[in-house]
Amino acid sequence: MRRALILLALLFPSVAVADPTPAAGWKLEELPLGLKQPSGLAWADGLIVTDLATGRVVRVKRDGVLVDLTKPLPVGIDVMGQPTGPYKVKVFWHSIVVSQGWPDANAEPAPTDHAIISFWNSEMAPRITSSDFWNPYDFEIIERPIDLAEVIAVDAGKNTLVRIEGGAAKVIYEFPRLKREPSEMSALSPTEFAEGTEPYEVDAVPAGLAISDGRAWVTLFGGFPFVPKGGAVVSLALEGDAPTPRTEVGGLDSPIDVEFTNDGHMLILEMGAFDMATGFVAGTGRLSAVDLRTGKPEPLLDGLDRPITVLAAPNGEIYVSAISGHVYRLKRAQ
Amino acid sequence: MRVRPVLTIVFCVCGGGAIADQAWPLPDNPPVMIPGGAALSPAGEAVQLPTFRISKFEISNAEYRRFVAETGHRPSHFDGHAEIARDAYPVVGVSWDDAMVYCRHYGLSLPTETQWDWMARGRERREYAWGNEAPGADHANRGGMACCQPDDSDGFAGTAPVGTFPKGDTPEGVSDVTGNVWEWVDGWYEDGLADNAGEAHKFRVLRGGAWNSDDAHLKASYRLGYRGDFRYAANGGFRCVEP
Numbered sequence: 001m002r003r004a005l006i007l008l009a010l011l012f013p014s015v016a017v018a019d020p021t022p023a024a025g026w027k028l029e030e031l032p033l034g035l036k037q038p039s040g041l042a043w044a045d046g047l048i049v050t051d052l053a054t055g056r057v058v059r060v061k062r063d064g065v066l067v068d069l070t071k072p073l074p075v076g077i078d079v080m081g082q083p084t085g086p087y088k089v090k091v092f093w094h095s096i097v098v099s100q101g102w103p104d105a106n107a108e109p110a111p112t113d114h115a116i117i118s119f120w121n122s123e124m125a126p127r128i129t130s131s132d133f134w135n136p137y138d139f140e141i142i143e144r145p146i147d148l149a150e151v152i153a154v155d156a157g158k159n160t161l162v163r164i165e166g167g168a169a170k171v172i173y174e175f176p177r178l179k180r181e182p183s184e185m186s187a188l189s190p191t192e193f194a195e196g197t198e199p200y201e202v203d204a205v206p207a208g209l210a211i212s213d214g215r216a217w218v219t220l221f222g223g224f225p226f227v228p229k230g231g232a233v234v235s236l237a238l239e240g241d242a243p244t245p246r247t248e249v250g251g252l253d254s255p256i257d258v259e260f261t262n263d264g265h266m267l268i269l270e271m272g273a274f275d276m277a278t279g280f281v282a283g284t285g286r287l288s289a290v291d292l293r294t295g296k297p298e299p300l301l302d303g304l305d306r307p308i309t310v311l312a313a314p315n316g317e318i319y320v321s322a323i324s325g326h327v328y329r330l331k332r333a334q
Numbered sequence: 335m336r337v338r339p340v341l342t343i344v345f346c347v348c349g350g351g352a353i354a355d356q357a358w359p360l361p362d363n364p365p366v367m368i369p370g371g372a373a374l375s376p377a378g379e380a381v382q383l384p385t386f387r388i389s390k391f392e393i394s395n396a397e398y399r400r401f402v403a404e405t406g407h408r409p410s411h412f413d414g415h416a417e418i419a420r421d422a423y424p425v426v427g428v429s430w431d432d433a434m435v436y437c438r439h440y441g442l443s444l445p446t447e448t449q450w451d452w453m454a455r456g457r458e459r460r461e462y463a464w465g466n467e468a469p470g471a472d473h474a475n476r477g478g479m480a481c482c483q484p485d486d487s488d489g490f491a492g493t494a495p496v497g498t499f500p501k502g503d504t505p506e507g508v509s510d511v512t513g514n515v516w517e518w519v520d521g522w523y524e525d526g527l528a529d530n531a532g533e534a535h536k537f538r539v540l541r542g543g544a545w546n547s548d549d550a551h552l553k554a555s556y557r558l559g560y561r562g563d564f565r566y567a568a569n570g571g572f573r574c575v576e577p
Contacts, residue, residue, distance in 0.1 A: 077414040102416045190523065190537055191559045224566070277429075277563040 020303040022330060028301065031327045033060060038321040040089035040098070041311035050086035050098065052323060057086055057098060057119075069096050070119045070126070074103035074110065078135065083323060088309065092141045092149060095120060097129070099136045099153065116153060116164070132169035134158050138209040138257070140216075152216060152238065154206040161206060161216055161236070173236055173243050175204035175220065184227040188276055208257030208269065208309075214238055217248065217266070219255035226274035231255040233268055249290060249297060254280070261312040266290040268297070269310040269320065280306050287320055287330075301330060356387075358576075359440040363389045363397060365576065366508045373452040376526025376539075376557065381448050387576040388445060388453055391496035391509050392517065393436065396421035398428070401436050408432070411565050422495035424515045424571040430538045430562035433518045433572035442574035447521035447557075449575055450541050453504065454511045454554040461553055463504045463511035463542075469552055473502040474513030477546035484546045492568070493545055512552050515571035516540035523559035538562035544569035 022028040036053035047060040048069065055072035075085030084101030091097070097118045103110065115131035116139055130136075134157025142150040151164040152172075159177075162169035180200055185193035193200070202223035210217045215235040222230045231252040234245040254271040261267060272284030285304030290297045305324035312318055318330040358365045365387035373383040395410070399421075402409050411427030412419050418426060428436075430444075437443050445453065454463050462469060469476050471487050475494040478485035484492060488499075497509045504511055511517075523537035524530045537559040543552035546569055550556065560570075 076416050077412060077419070104414055104416065107416065187561070188564060189558070189560045191557065276561055277565075279566070 020301050020328065023298065023300050025333050026300060027331045027333045029329045029331070031060065031329060032064065033058075033066065033327050035066075035327070036325055037083050037323040038325070038327050039083075039085075039087055039308050039323060041309045041319050041321050041327075042089045042091050043311060043313045044091035047311075047313075047319060047327075048089055048091065048096070049321065049327060050089050052083040052085045052087070055085050057089055057096060068122055070098070070122050073098065073100055073112065074107060076102045076104040076107070078102055084135075087136075088138050090139070090141055092118070092143075097139075097141065098126075099139050101135060101137075114157075116151060128167070130164045130167050130169055132164075132167065133162075137207055140209055140211045142211060152209065152211060154209045154218060156205050156207055156221075159204050159206060161209075161218060163238075172216070172238065173245065175206055175218075175245070177201035178204050178220070178222055178230070180225070180227060180230065184230075185225050188225065208255065208259075210258045210260055210266075211238070212260045212266075217258050217260075218245075219252075219258050219268070221254055221256060221271075225276075226254050226280075228253060228273060231270070233258055233266070253284065253286075256308055257310050259310045259312050261289075261318075262314070262316070264292050266292055267300070267310050267312060267318065269307050271306055271308070272304065282306070282324065285322065287318070301328070356576075358387065359442065360389055360397065360574070363391050363393070363573075366390045366504075366506050368449070368453045368506055368508075371452065371457050373448050376447045376451070376521060377530075378528075383448060383452055386445075386449060388449070388508060389442075389573040389575070390507060392424035392515055392571045392573050393433075394421065394496050395419050395423055395425045398425035398436065401439055405435075405439055407435060407439075412568060418493050418568060420495075423493045424496055424510070426493065426515055426568050426571050427565055428518075428571065429565040430518045432565060434520070436572070437574035440574065441576075443577040444518055444520040444572060445575040447519045447526065447539055447541070450517065450519045451554070453506070453508055454542065456505065459555075461555070462502075463508070463554060464502050469502075469512065469549060472499060474499050474543075474552065475510070475545045476513045476543065476552055477548055479548055490545060511542050512554065513543050513547065514545055515542075515569050516544045516558060516567075517542045518562075518570065518572040523557065526557055536561070540570055 035051040038049050039052045040050035042048040050057050055075045057070045058066040073086045078084035086098045088099045095118045099116050114133045116129040117126040133155045137156040139153035159175045161172045182193040182197050205221040205223050206218045207221040208219040217235045220232045229251040232250040233248045236243040236245045256271045257269040259267040268288045270286050273281045275281050282305040283303045285307040287301040288297045289300050307322040309321045320328045367387050370383045370385040373381045375381050410425050475490045503509050522535040523539050524533040540558040
């Protein structure tokens with residue numbers, strides 16, 4: 001018998017921490033955007049950012065001025081205590097597409113709750129692509145010659161990878177629960193995680209999603225207790241009847257996002273280490289690059305405080321948002 | 335020490351009258367008087383427990399938010415959540431210290447583990463708050479038959495508004511003692527071990543089971559040990575007692 005105390009959690013530590021440190025050969029800048037909890041990142045002739053504190057979806061003009069692309073979207077707290085709202089954003093043709101979480105406590109239910117929604121412009125009401133989710137954390141849009149577009153998404157609540165068909169989320173794969181050893185948790189509870197008892201299970205919690213080479217690449221964040229090195233990046237074919245996940249990189253600390261660069265690297269963003277008393281520890285998040293030809297991971301940026309999204313821009317720059325209130329830009333040092 | 339039951343009952347009635355006249359600081363959470371008696375400590379030692387008053391309900395989100403507004407204390411971890419942070423639901427996402435500071439702010443305290451056990455089990459050492467009958471869907475907000483998954487056959491997959499299951503009240507009228515949320519108590523887990531061998535204090539105790547608990551965890555005798563500084567549980571709350 002275990003997990004008597006249900007542990008659904010994240011965040012909120014606020015410890016002063018040194019600036020993140022880029023790897024040699026890289027230059028780091030922080031963009032002074034003034035967003036409290038920047039989350040989703042996209043690129044369309046400039047940077048687009050969502051903010052989980054205010055529900056804003058903004059374009060960053062070259063002079064740094066923010067232009068709202070939609071009306072503010074609902075924000076709240078998700079089932080894990082994490083801020084929720086416009087998690088991720090993409091640009092498809094002239095539409096802004098957003099994966100949207102849950103509203104605040106006591107808010108009236110709305111069609112945009114736990115949905116993927118799109119906007120033609122800031123004045124129009126959103127179009128609901130699908131609300132067939134518990135927690136549509138991340139998504140990708142695949143351009144198709146006939147069908148125009150296909151939306152693939154992860155539902156972090158249902159632990160599924162899905163394809164949107166006619167507004168319904170069709171399950172491509174449901175991630176099984178992950179096994180954990182009681183010894184990893186005995187310092188939290190002597191009754192629920194006694195040494196020598198059988199392993200217990202946690203939700204896989206798919207979080208970040210990228211599409212490359214006909215495969216979906218998914219970060220498995222892992223449910224509480226967020227044990228050290230308990231996360232992974234897996235990939236699975238999008239076509240075929242019975243996709244089988246392949247572990248690409250294991251031993252990660254709460255991997256929250258994955259992205260591909262144009263030069264054959266996979267970027268992995270880890271939220272970092274978790275402390276039972278204070279939540280995710282400031283300064284332990286990191287960005288790594290994996291050369292897909294060698295499989296070798298290399299750190300690009302260390303010392304992040306609750307990073308959440310990584311974006312590889314077409315110009316070679318890399319952007320990282322952190323819900324501690326930061327948006328960073330990494331450039332190759334000249 | 336032997337205690338004569340008849341004397342205990344008389345003592346309780348007299349003492350209870352005096353306590354009942356005193357003011358109670360939680361306006362939306364009335365006190366329930368628990369007659370004292372010959373209780374057992376977590377280690378099984380006989381304790382003559384005086385009559386005391388305890389909040390009828392687990393502390394709600396509305397009550398906790400009022401406390402946060404009055405004191406500037408940190409909100410619960412789940413404050414703002416669309417479902418479990420609703421006003422009438424029990425507050426969760428609080429550490430043992432958060433809970434004790436709340437109670438002390440109102441001149442109260444967390445119940446000692448002995449008080450909690452006596453309140454929940456009575457002199458007859460009931461298995462559940464209402465008696466020994468196995469938990470039914472109308473007794474408590476409970477989990478599935480296998481640990482530790484939510485179950486909505488009682489109408490709630492997660493927490494439920496406090497006082498939703500009056501059939502599960504204790505004979506004195508304390509609500510949600512079994513199920514809904516685990517309740518922090520004042521005491522150390524190690525002190526209740528049969529042979530603690532002088533173990534250092536590391537873990538606090540929660541009692542009563544929660545919305546995801548099976549029958550074994552719902553038993554009033556079950557002691558859940560946890561780090562007291564842990565505040566990320568969606569099923570851990572508390573109630574207060576007059577010290």
